[in-house]
Amino acid sequence: MQDRKALQSGTSHFLGQNFAKASEIKFQNRKGEIEYAWTTSWGVSTRLIGAIIMAHSDDNGLVLPPKIAPAHIAIIPIYRDAEEQKQVMTFAEKVQNNLKGLYLDDVPLYTEVDTRDMTSSERNWYWIKKGIPLRIEIGPRDIVHNSVMIARRDKEPKEKQAVNYNDLVTYTLQTLAEMQQGYFQRALDFRNRWTLEIDEKEEFYRFFTPVNLEQPEIHGGFASAHWCGKSDCEEKIKEDLKVTIRCIPFEAKEETGKCICCGEKSKRRVIFAKAY
Incomplete structure (x- = not known):
């Protein structure tokens, strides 16, 4: 978005059997047994309308492709x-x-x-x-x-x-x-202008930290950085900066690096950003 934050839009979720049990959704499996359905959720919502407004509009009002x-x-x-x-x-x-x-x-x-x-x-x-x-x-x-x-x-x-x-x-x-x-x-x-490859922890923290902590200016963006795969590191970054992993790009090539948080070995980069 124009304030350099990420917006989650099209998503997919594995919902397990929780909703099926609440709604009594059942099916007969291959063994002839009745069990609760395993459900998923995928799609886009009216959030995309907000994304269009935030991505394109200006001080004069709405801008529509x-x-x-x-x-x-x-x-x-x-x-x-x-x-x-x-x-x-x-x-x-x-x-x-x-x-x-x-x-x-x-x-x-x-x-x-x-x-x-x-x-x-x-x-x-x-x-x-x-x-x-x-x-x-x-x-x-x-x-x-x-x-x-x-x-x-x-x-x-x-x-x-x-x-x-x-x-x-x-x-x-x-x-x-x-x-x-x-x-x-x-x-x-x-988006490309504010998507940076960052390899040093100090630079990473500086990228996501506003100069004015009282009234934060627009800052940050997308940081392509290495991650070791451990949830502890992801939680540490979220706690320190309110920054999360937004996605692991399908086209991300495997490359040796060090985790932006702990410094341990990493095989690929992920996208970090602040989000709504």
Whole structure:
């Protein structure tokens, strides 16, 4: 996450027979005997929504990768009187129809036309905070030039691009694909930046210790360090730093090292981090 903490998401657990006994879940085994089921739990939950918010959002509000956004484009008509309203709304409907039936890979695009009795600034900020990827402003001057003004959620709020109506479909699809990849790459780069291989205990403790103990600043990250496999060492680190082993990567290669806690021989690295 952006505060460099780990968040447990997809997990699997061996639950034994505890829940089966509580719920009277039984089955007939191969010997024809009735016994309580051995159960497991695997899956993801609404915690992933929290992960998306914490991984991508900013001080302006929600940020949603286009492929999971409930809507992709907010069309904001701008007019001053009834005559302009008719003209602008006709063009806005034309724009919306032009974007209907489009797909970002296998995801259908959805648009929202915001006709609420609010200033354009208020409507813009509403959609910024909601995390909608693109905002399209349409006013009388845009219609004269057969164009629209488009703002991206991954840019500064006031940064806008004039796009000709004839180029709108191509621009929209290319921009959404670019944003999707950009959000992923930004999060990946952040994770990689704060994933460090650490071999010395002093450096390990310093990495996970804030400078200001009264009001801790953002610190730490993921530490790839050797572990001897003993639960005593894991408990010691947790007690000292509130840091736990988050995972043992499948792709972790075997390499000789020394445990970051006790200094005994270790065969592989694990990922340590603070977590929620």
